[in-house]
Amino acid sequence: MTEGGMISVYEDRPEGRMTHVQIDGRGQVTAFNGHVDLGTGIQTALAQIVAEELGCTLEAVTVVLGDTGRTPNQGPTIASETIQVAAVPLRKAAAQLGQFLAGEGARRLNAPLAEVETREGRALWQQTEVAFGDLVAGHNLAMRLDPDMPVKDPAGYRIVGRPVGRVDLPAKVTGQFDYIQDIRVPGMVHGHVIRPPYAGRDSGPFIGTSLLGWDEAAIATRPGFLAVVREGDFLAVVAETAHQARTLAEALPVHWRQPPPGPDLSDLRHALKAAPSMPRVLERSGDVEAALAGADHRAARSYVWPYHLHGSIGPSCAVADWNGGAPVVWSGTQNPHMLQGDLAQLVGLEPDRIEVRRHQAAGCYGRNCADDVAGDALLLARALGRPVRVQLTRAQEHLWEPRGAAQLMEVSGGLKAGHLHAYTLDTWYPSNRGPNLALLLTGRISPEPRSADMGDRTAIPPYRIAHKRITVHDMAPLVRAAWMRGVSALPNTFAHESFVDEMAAEAGEDPVAFRLKHLDDPRTRDLVIKTAEEAGWQARSGPRLRREGRMAYGQGFAFATYVHGTFPGTAAASSAWVCDVAVDTRTGEITLTRVFVGQDQGLVINPDGVRQQIHGNVIQTASRTLLEEVTVDAITPAPQSWGSYPIQSFDTLPEIRSMLIARPGDPALGVGESAAVPAAAAIANAIFDATGVRLREAPFTPERMRAGLAELGGAPPLPAPDAGQKPRRRRWAAWAGGIAGALTLGAVALPMARALPPQAAPSAASFAAPLLERGRQVFATGDCAVCHTAQDGSPNAGGRPMKTPFGTVFTTNLTPDPETGLGNWSFAAFDRAMRRGISRDGHNLYPAFPYTAFAKMDGEDMYALYAYLQTLAPVRAAVPRARMVAPLNLRPVNAAWNLLYLDRAPLVDDPARSQAWNRGRYLVEGAGHCSACHSPRSALGAEKGGAAALSGAEVDGWWAPALAGTAPALRGWDEDRLFAYLGTGHAPGLASAAGPMAPVVAGLATLPEADRRAMAVYLASLAAPDVAPAAVPTLAEVTPGPGARLFRGACASCHEPGLAGALTAAQVPLARSAAIRAPTRATLRSLLREGITAPLELPLRDMPAFGEELSDHQIDQIADFLRARYAPDLKPFPDS
Amino acid sequence: MASRQLRFVLNGRPVQGEVDPTRSLLDVLRTDFALKGPKYGCGKGQCGACSVLVGGQVARACVLRAGRVAGQEVTTLEGLAPDGRLHPVQQAFIDRQGAQCGYCLNGMVISAVALLRQDPAPDRARVEAALRDNLCRCGTHREIVASVLLASGAQADD
């Protein structure tokens, strides 16, 4: 019994008794539907239907979608079925409830039933009325759904058919709405999944069997750690917070078996045809072969559709609570009831033991990772016995989502007497329904190739053709693939509507008139005719090739009826496109400038909603047609971020007009996908009209357009924008050979230095405070901590690898640990090491340690530094052995090097110069050891002197720009800018510190201002006098290509933001970037791979690292684009 | 990294907390301050879903470490309507239905607020340029542009 009363309408279904609609004693109505809102607004449309039939206000209706515990199982929310199919029982239930309330109202008002009206939540008769709530109060009644319940005549609709705003928008626009990503459950912890290396694959014996081991001990004592959970190839780390879970998961050493190479998808046409498939003839009429043979004109064409990402803007997320064996799973799934079954199989429960609560997620338009992550969360919740939330990363979503399937269509056809006489279509669609990843990874289901039968959507052309044969080749996925908006109907229509257009041109007829000649269905003819008329279609008898300078303009037509469900399927709305394109014949760029969509969807529930669906379909599908493609590179199997998968942006939007054909008397048809279906063909046809080029493979990239134009001889081919890179050659070997020849002979004759006895260093407390402060400053000037701290290591405990041309050396432990650090070093031993590069035990240190600079320090500074080091917290950390290229691992060779290059003469003040200059020189050349990075080195690894000193050098993949000579003057460095830079890492408009320089500045920033000023004075004096700063080069226009696209997707939001004044990582215009102007790509490679993590104490910005998501080849493509665009005055980077 | 006291002004209110300053501002806002406006979309500054205002400038909270906002004013979607009265940009997004799934909405609204502060009467091209680094998968672009134009007082033609 419900307090206050409740009247409901239910249906007994296989999954149990399900309520469709109910009303309580306050007049509040709740409707239940098994479908979900994928961003298309069905929640609003369903509320309209219920309010209409029931006679209440829209505001009184709440719609519950997709919770398995409360809503009927109405199958997956696919194929635009909600309004057409799933809403039918709900509509009847609402009508039944309305009829019941009208009867109750009649009784209460003492009125004849036929005269009682229900409206806005009230029953009305003459001047009297009673609210629904009052009719319900005190009654509890559940009525069985009457399947024959009559529903309202559309002519009397008051709410359906009127534009209505989305009901969920106010909460969304204020940040109050709970998306699945916002669900928080008491006691919840966080899982981070670690996916296997076979990203995006779902069949083969290695699935579920590739995990060899992991080292839990490496993370088990770190903060927040709760568990590592593994089953088959399912592996995840659970921690208290999401940040901890991710950090720990990334730190966990995991060993996987290397998967076999993936399918070669570089030639999709070939890959799709070569893979196993099963032909299924959908329709056969007449005698196709004979008709083709007897045709006046015949053609065979093939069309290729690429893999796409669903690309939800929010990566998938789920929360699961094991709840003592009656789990509750919060999910953004498209198919709550199907997920329920999958989850039941995953954990061995009966489906009805599991409740799936559906929340809205980011718009998905097909099968993304929402179901997979629910499986992940449930496995973890069971293992931990606590609610667990799992949020996938962008890379995980991109890599693992079942992609929108690629498709190959082969058409042959013939004309006879100006009519399409024969037509065959063969279509290959490699997809299944995306089995739940957790089921695959844990081995619950076998990883055999499975195929689905979804390649047949709109496979039958709408035209009257005497002889035809339509065949779909069902096949298992080559990579994880499932349905995406328009499913196979979109590519199939690309083929039909391109081919028909081509035949029209062949027949010398107008493409619209030619289509009409073959169309019988009056409703379809009506759509085609009205759309062409309203859109201002210009009749033609062949491509018009309109040109204005280098631009070509054209208009194209295509239409389709979207057919969904099992073949022969059900028709959803029909859409027709007329679109205009502009083609830049020089660069090959195609701009979709205008789209007119005519649509027949029967009864329109919410015109605003329908128009929004049309806009969404147009923009999303234009994006897929013109820009999108999942590329598969040998190393990185798929794009991992938006950087390498660009989608439509605001600055190239087409103008969109739509026309909804009014058919209030016909049943409502689904509109979620229809307007997407004609897109690719319409655009291709417009391109043909503009240029005479037929593009038959999407996406229609500038490269493909240029190739098409070149084939026609229409436009001069441009040089390829990004030439292929050769693999990096290493120069080290040659260098090392040089030093070997020069030094080995002499080396054997040289004595080793003697060892100095161990001697406990004075205690930290024995040093006076001013001495320690001085030592701290020397330490900061020399930035000892930077090199002497390993990544993730204890500060100053050494172990950081220093790559040199001769091999890798590791920095030493500076802390006063007696065994592994400086705790047993006397000052004499320390001083000798600093000045002569000889360790306490007598062995020579490698010249990567810049003792040639430290030799110039004065004695007091040296002692102060020694004292300061003894106050550091001792850390026990042995330093790894150097790995040198022979014969440098004979450390005595270094002794010979010292003889050649070590200048132990102290600096003498230059009386002709200011005190500041002399102090600056002392800091720069002594403790600061700037030349260690900024001076080039000779083949023997010695800093070059003379004019070459401080003339810029590449160190460990970073370019340390010139500090002396004309280069700094040309760049505009002067004393004030240097001073600003040394204190903040940033000289406005000129430079900001990156890579190893950022921590250097963090140290310098702690020096007395006078010292920084002195360094600036000295450094400024090194710049060539009387050289005016060079103008910043103007940006060059670069031929569109992969580098430009990667930049647009990965970099432009910060470096060329559309909205000025944003707080982004970019502090310096790229035209000033030293990395772009460096002699080689090395610095850009380092920057792009590693990003910038600048010390928080400096007013610098951080740049994300792209090393994980972009391949080396892609990084080089960006580097080359940057060079061409921002440093057009320089030659391209040399091939390294 | 170890936690430190982090103080800043969040939606007009001074706040503080023990926070690892190297965590992303987005994570801190969503986890420690339980905000739902800023969204995780890409974590790489590529989509705009996480946008907030820092000292009035649009910033992508996913690539901004929390330590960077010490002492600064941070405004999120929630902070635009502090007393329950909608910001004109928010109202315009309702009036012009500038969302389908709405996951991108936060970035669109925040960018629009920043744009209109710089230029109270932008034309369509300016609006489109200003939003071009914000991704929307639902194809709501036209309604979004119309919403911003409405907020600026201009009449959108669709």
Ligand code: FES
């Ligand atoms: S989540 Fe920050 S820009 Fe995408």
Ligand code: FES
């Ligand atoms: S409305 Fe869904 S991403 Fe923009």
